[in-house]
Amino acid sequence: xxxxxxLLVLVVLIITLSQIDFALGEExxxxxxxxxxxxxxxxxxxxxxxxDDLGEHRIPVxxxxxxxxxxxxxGTTLFWCNMNWANHHGSFEIFVVDHELLKRCxxxxxxxxxxxxxxxxxxxxxxxxxxxYRWEG
Numbered sequence: 694x695x696x697x698x699x700l701l702v703l704v705v706l707i708i709t710l711s712q713i714d715f716a717l718g719e720e721x722x723x724x725x726x727x728x729x730x731x732x733x734x735x736x737x738x739x740x741x742x743x744x745d746d747l748g749e750h751r752i753p754v755x756x757x758x759x760x761x762x763x764x765x766x767x768g769t770t771l772f773w774c775n776m777n778w779a780n781h782h783g784s785f786e787i788f789v790v791d792h793e794l795l796k797r798c799x800x801x802x803x804x805x806x807x808x809x810x811x812x813x814x815x816x817x818x819x820x821x822x823x824x825x826y827r828w829e830g
Contacts, residue, residue: 727757781828
């Protein structure tokens with residue numbers, strides 16, 4: 694009986710570790726940033742991680758820009774974006790391996806919307822939007 698329990702614990706551990714490896718190393722994530730600003734204001738963004746500089750992009754109103762990537766094996770992937778429009782600006786963490794963020798992104802796709810009062814993240818499970826960051830300036 695004791696060996697059966699050890700074997701069961703080992704199997705559960707292997708399954709758990711394989712799921713973590715799948716979520717962090719194999720799954721592709723996609724981040725979308727849309728321009729929901731008023732008065733035809735163009736949004737300028739420059740996104741990067743420690744390893745990848747995605748360059749500067751100008752997003753017209755009602756348009757979006759997106760990219761995809763895989764999380765590094767150590768689970769420390771972080772993307773941040775500098776954004777500005779009119780007299781407003783900010784530097785924001787757009788993707789980080791965090792359970793709450795991944796849950797809101799349905800563990801695959803994050804939708805951000807730049808609006809007049811700040812940057813919103815969509816909760817993919819119910820379609821609601823949460824104001825995460827306010828603009829500076």
